[in-house]
Amino acid sequence: MALELPFDGAGVPPDLPPGFQYLPQRFDAAAQKALLDEVLAAIDAAGTPFAHGTMPRTGARLSVAGTNLGPLGWLADQRKGNGYVRHHPETGRPWAPIPAALLALWDEVADYPAEPEACLVNYYDAKAKLALHVDWDEEATDAAVVSVSLGDDALFRLGGPRRGDPTRSMRLKSGDVVVLGGPSRRRHHGVDRIYPGVSDLVPGGGRINLTLRRVTIPRILAKPFISG
Numbered sequence: 331m332a333l334e335l336p337f338d339g340a341g342v343p344p345d346l347p348p349g350f351q352y353l354p355q356r357f358d359a360a361a362q363k364a365l366l367d368e369v370l371a372a373i374d375a376a377g378t379p380f381a382h383g384t385m386p387r388t389g390a391r392l393s394v395a396g397t398n399l400g401p402l403g404w405l406a407d408q409r410k411g412n413g414y415v416r417h418h419p420e421t422g423r424p425w426a427p428i429p430a431a432l433l434a435l436w437d438e439v440a441d442y443p444a445e446p447e448a449c450l451v452n453y454y455d456a457k458a459k460l461a462l463h464v465d466w467d468e469e470a471t472d473a474a475v476v477s478v479s480l481g482d483d484a485l486f487r488l489g490g491p492r493r494g495d496p497t498r499s500m501r502l503k504s505g506d507v508v509v510l511g512g513p514s515r516r517r518h519h520g521v522d523r524i525y526p527g528v529s530d531l532v533p534g535g536g537r538i539n540l541t542l543r544r545v546t547i548p549r550i551l552a553k554p555f556i557s558g
């Protein structure tokens with residue numbers, strides 16, 4: 331069952347599930363531009379350009395193009411499977427660092443005792459979409475996923491832990507932040523469509539989404555080793 335909430339970005343959608351946070355306009359217009367400029371310049375300087383991943387089973391090309399920031403970057407690759415790597419698959423260069431504004435956001439909303447290690451940078455053109463999925467390639471699945479929308483609006487779909495669970499949709503705007511934490515960390519989510527031409531923030535149009543993730547279990551939470 332798909333339930334589309336009568337929600338146009340103003341106010342908080344009703345009945346948000348536990349652990350799911352929606353922070354409309356967490357970044358104002360100036361902060362959005364500063365963040366996007368910094369992200370695009372960092373990707374350029376690092377030599378880690380956007381590329382289309384492939385689906386593990388079918389090899390189909392993802393419509394979303396992606397790159398990463400941070401010590402680890404997530405890749406979808408039919409030959410190698412999905413997972414985290416330290417270097418860009420084509421240029422071999424390490425990913426650029428995660429900008430301070432995103433680390434500050436994580437500190438504010440993730441409620442986690444260690445920094446994020448990966449920031450996926452997804453580019454959606456007018457036709458791109460992202461199928462319902464759960465982010466589950468991380469060891470630290472107790473850490474929230476924090477997502478920032480920049481540029482054109484997106485119809486974001488949120489489901490439940492099982493693929494067939496009921497879903498709801500919300501229209502995310504540039505500057506909005508959503509957090510999938512606690513029990514919502516296991517929820518399916520995806521992007522059904524982009525609303526092209528709504529924003530002129532992204533050069534050439536489109537939407538950029540940044541998702542922050544902690545990948546490894548931080549030392550502070552690792553089980554102590556007891557010898558003897």
Ligand SMILES: O=C(O)CCC(=O)C(=O)O
Pocket residue numbers: 450452460465477484486519520521539541
């Ligand atoms: O673009 C979005 O809003 C969602 C991104 C996402 O689900 C992901 O990167 O796993």
